[in-house]
Amino acid sequence: MNRLTLFAVIAVLTAWNGTTIGQDEDAKTFRAVCSTTQVADFTRQIGGDRWQVDCVLAPGQDPHTYEVKPGDSRLVAEADVCIQNGWHLEGHDWMLNLAKDANKPLVTCVNGVKPLDFDEDGMIVEDPHAWLSPINAAIYVKNITAGLKKVDPDHADEYDARADYYVSQLRSLHSWIQKEVNKIPRAKRVLISHHDAFQYFATTYGFESAAPAGWSTGDEIGAGITPQRRAEVVESIRSYKVKAIFVETTINPQVVRQIAKDAGVYVAGALYADSMGPAGSVAETYFGMMRENVIKIVSGLK
Numbered sequence: 001m002n003r004l005t006l007f008a009v010i011a012v013l014t015a016w017n018g019t020t021i022g023q024d025e026d027a028k029t030f031r032a033v034c035s036t037t038q039v040a041d042f043t044r045q046i047g048g049d050r051w052q053v054d055c056v057l058a059p060g061q062d063p064h065t066y067e068v069k070p071g072d073s074r075l076v077a078e079a080d081v082c083i084q085n086g087w088h089l090e091g092h093d094w095m096l097n098l099a100k101d102a103n104k105p106l107v108t109c110v111n112g113v114k115p116l117d118f119d120e121d122g123m124i125v126e127d128p129h130a131w132l133s134p135i136n137a138a139i140y141v142k143n144i145t146a147g148l149k150k151v152d153p154d155h156a157d158e159y160d161a162r163a164d165y166y167v168s169q170l171r172s173l174h175s176w177i178q179k180e181v182n183k184i185p186r187a188k189r190v191l192i193s194h195h196d197a198f199q200y201f202a203t204t205y206g207f208e209s210a211a212p213a214g215w216s217t218g219d220e221i222g223a224g225i226t227p228q229r230r231a232e233v234v235e236s237i238r239s240y241k242v243k244a245i246f247v248e249t250t251i252n253p254q255v256v257r258q259i260a261k262d263a264g265v266y267v268a269g270a271l272y273a274d275s276m277g278p279a280g281s282v283a284e285t286y287f288g289m290m291r292e293n294v295i296k297i298v299s300g301l302k
């Protein structure tokens with residue numbers, strides 16, 4: 001076979017199959033675009049090697065205040081399915097709008113979760129931070145699995161098997177958290193953090209949770225706080241009689257550290273709430289993130 005003939009054969013084969021010679025016909029063929037790092041991790045675990053999973057938010061970015069970029073629309077244009085947290089975690093519904101504009105199917109992970117109330121700028125809405133209880137994370141996994149199966153029904157058994165395994169791991173995580181939390185005396189189970197992200201965690205594991213004076217991720221704490229508001233926050237922290245409070249990895253801790261000092265408490269570390277940790281860190285997966293949070297909470301409060 002001369003070179004020209006060989007090229008012609010390759011060209012015909014490529015056109016016939018849509019793939020190049022030697023490529024595994026079972027190779028990854030589907031794409032999911034997720035809003036948050038947690039949702040992307042769940043999707044990777046269920047999709048396995050059949051899916052390329054991209055995430056709009058980078059680790060450490062705040063979903064409440066995120067503003068979409070032109071690159072996000074290009075990413076979504078390539079997606080077979082979009083996956084979001086829902087309940088307005090994605091501020092101003094940016095993921096819903098990205099999917100709608102590109103006419104892509106959208107999976108909303110909180111569907112089926114029993115909501116807790118959340119005060120958003122004086123309006124009572126569903127608290128979107130449901131993944132911080134592993135029991136709710138299992139509902140996220142169920143919704144994502146259904147979404148992937150819809151796109152690729154031929155491999156439904158695989159997705160179900162991965163989901164079953166993952167949910168069994170979530171159950172183990174839940175038992176472990178219960179055991180760890182029992183090391184903190186009941187009266188000391190008060191979880192004070194930056195913004196009200198830990199309600200589901202707190203409800204599941206018997207904590208009182210508070211984000212004093214309704215701290216939000218957006219404006220107030222970052223961009224300057226009035227002396228009066230600051231005094232209210234300090235008083236509010238004192239009233240809980242805790243020895244430690246927590247910051248969050250997505251929010252600048254500087255002001256909170258000063259406030260903690262004034263309130264006579266210490267900052268027992270940064271918790272992962274709205275985002276997992278960067279690639280290569282111990283919190284780059286959901287399990288790593290939850291384990292780190294629990295270890296910091298238990299050692300800070302017991």
Ligand SMILES: [Zn+2]
Nearest residue numbers: 064129197274
């Ligand atoms: Zn949040």
